[in-house]
Amino acid sequence: MPVNAQATWADRATKAVLLIRILVGWVFLSKAYRSFVPRFLGVGRFVKIGIPWPQARAPFVGIIEIVCGSLLLIGLVTRLATVPLLIDIAGPYIRPESSRSRKTGFGNVA
Secondary structure, rough: OOOOOOOOHHHHHHHHHHHHHHHHHHHHHHHHHHHHHHOOOOHHHHHHHHHOOHHHHHHHHHHHHHHHHHHHHHHHOHHHHHHHHHHHHHHHHHOHHHHHHHHHHHHHOO
């Protein structure tokens, strides 16, 4: 009985994309949780990093991460949901003078 190699690879790719989507969505949801809970510094984490207007940006970023991370987890408009998340990830790197990245390197920003 011949095995269709093309179908096997397509099935594996579909499963890999699903796994990556779920993991990335979960990471953003857990990261958003830390933006709101004072035990994890909440706004203080943004102050520590050196992001301007941390009292306004921390809740805004947290809401974006909750909404878009949830969309990734459930699989709705995933391509559209990734755009704000990419901007969120790039935030500290876009303005390195506003973060401690200039002193300690990009690996220690978040």
